[in-house]
Amino acid sequence: MVKSGRWILALDVGGTNMSGALFPDSGGDPVALSTRKTPGSEGPAGVVEAGAELLDEVRRQGAEKGVDVKRIVGVGIGVPGTVEPGRGIVSLAPNLGWKGVPIRDLFQDRVGLPVVVDNDANCAALGEWWVGAGRGSRLMIAATLGTGIGGGIVKEGRVVRGVAGAAGEIGHMTIEMDGHPCQCGNHGCLEAYASGTGIARRAREALRGGAESTMTGMVETEEEITAAVVTRAAQEGDPVGLRILQETARYLGAGLAGLVNALNPDRIVLAGGVVKAGSLLLDPVREEVRRRAFPASAEACVIAAARDPELAGVRGAALTFRREVLEGRR
Structure with a gap:
């Protein structure tokens, strides 16, 4: 049985693959983790749907391990492109062919939780600084x-x-x-x-x-x-x-x-x-x-x-959500 407390979903969207995870808001290792291909050719709508399905799978894994999914407070997402600060709009993502995509709002409407979006490399950097090779x-x-x-x-x-x-x-x-x-x-x-x-x-x-x-x-x-x-x-x-x-x-x-x-x-x-x-x-x-x-x-x-290249992006995405929403800072 896992510890009680609040939980944060995290999604790391890459040009080829995406990873989803579920973290306690206090930090530590994820209790659930899953990956799938990024359907970049299907445009923003296809990526949002695939990402939401991946987060649903991670949520199910967490529930099977005793997580109270009603205590999931939101989602941190890293995407491979330039993100307008505070607005969650991807102004340019060359490897996905996106320009001016309101990805935060699209995900928020789909998953029904507060969402914070940042550049995926910013998330990876923050994750490695937090508990990895950059500590x-x-x-x-x-x-x-x-x-x-x-x-x-x-x-x-x-x-x-x-x-x-x-x-x-x-x-x-x-x-x-x-x-x-x-x-x-x-x-x-x-x-x-x-x-x-x-x-x-x-x-x-x-x-x-x-x-x-x-x-x-x-x-x-x-x-x-x-x-x-x-x-x-x-x-x-x-x-x-x-x-x-x-x-x-x-x-x-x-x-x-x-x-x-x-x-x-x-x-x-x-x-x-x-x-x-x-x-x-x-x-x-x-x-x-x-x-x-x-x-x-x-x-x-x-x-x-990187100490943990498979987890740095999702870990940093979770920390980005924690800082911006739960702590009110960036």
Whole structure:
């Protein structure tokens, strides 16, 4: 039997998958957790319906474990885009194709509970600062490396949002002046090269160019090559997979070095599926940052993988709801 008290539902919407969880309002681990694919092609209505169904499933799991679901006080949601502070409107979400979507109100009407919405990387950053690899940091940057690249900045325990709520969009820093097109409409963004999508694209381009790789034996068609396939190939010693990860680390390290020089953080936390490459990615990223950033700033900054990448987003979404609704602060 679980402890009595108030409960918060949390939803982390990614470009590929979404996760739902149920947390006690005091913090701690979720008592229920579930995931499903994000039906991005079905537009906001489809995503809202899928998210609501996922939260219903999490609520049922909680009830089976003894949670009094009448004491669920609301929902915290992280979405992959720029969110207007206090209004819950997604002004731009390139990987979902959204512009000006009132996602808070859509979810609130569907689930019948108070809803707070923030950028998913802000939520992940807050979750890792709270109980993860960023705990104890004074100025932390989190980068979420998945379908796209998101970023969140936490200073003294508070998310840095900027005047338009768009601070931390590190995936859209330009690293190649006339580079590959990005989903945001620009060219040469970090996301176009170092995200899971960018890694898979560069691997397919290498194979089309005649490179020989074990990746061709891991999939039936070229379009099935993903960042996970590239990582697996690299871990097995495939030269093409290793080269792609090395290139990814250089792009990512160059972008992070700029942030180290500009903000002088004491912690950078890397989360998301791409980080499953482990030391094959993290070690060369650290090396690139040391090579490019000012020595004093690089020395002061620890670069680490998220302690709990699967939970950081939902945990941070729950904490965002607690702070904004239950505590009246952001």
